[in-house]
Amino acid sequence: MESFSELVELSGLLNDFRQPWFVAGGWAIDLFIGDVTRVHKDIEIAIFRKDQSSLREYLFGWEFTKVVDGKMEPWNENEWLELPIHEIHALGIVFRGFLLTK
Numbered sequence: 425m426e427s428f429s430e431l432v433e434l435s436g437l438l439n440d441f442r443q444p445w446f447v448a449g450g451w452a453i454d455l456f457i458g459d460v461t462r463v464h465k466d467i468e469i470a471i472f473r474k475d476q477s478s479l480r481e482y483l484f485g486w487e488f489t490k491v492v493d494g495k496m497e498p499w500n501e502n503e504w505l506e507l508p509i510h511e512i513h514a515l516g517i518v519f520r521g522f523l524l525t526k
Contacts, residue, residue: 425464431455434467441482443475476505486516 431451438445447455449468454460471479480488480501488499491511499505499512 425467426460428455428460430464430467434469438469438482441479443471443478446470473505483514483516486514488515489513 431447446452446469447467448470450462450464451467454464489496489512490499490505490509491497491513492509496513505512
């Protein structure tokens with residue numbers, strides 16, 4: 425991903441998600457300085473932990489995994505993620521896949 429157009433597309437996807445979300449990681453830095461500094465392999469966003477169920481409902485049909493001790497594992501539908509788990513991955517039809525972090 426080499427342009428801000430991917431962020432515009434993500435913003436459109438999350439337009440009706442009624443909980444706060446934030447661009448994080450490398451794209452956040454690029455947005456802050458107003459220039460794409462490198463090719464990005466994903467888009468990271470942050471949400472509040474309390475909103476994790478809302479995100480799963482909003483992205484119904486997407487495939488979710490969580491990162492536990494550096495390894496990706498399935499994130500079961502009714503599972504509530506507590507610390508130290510803070511990273512999930514979501515793969516959907518609209519995007520090639522992007523990283524969602526909490």
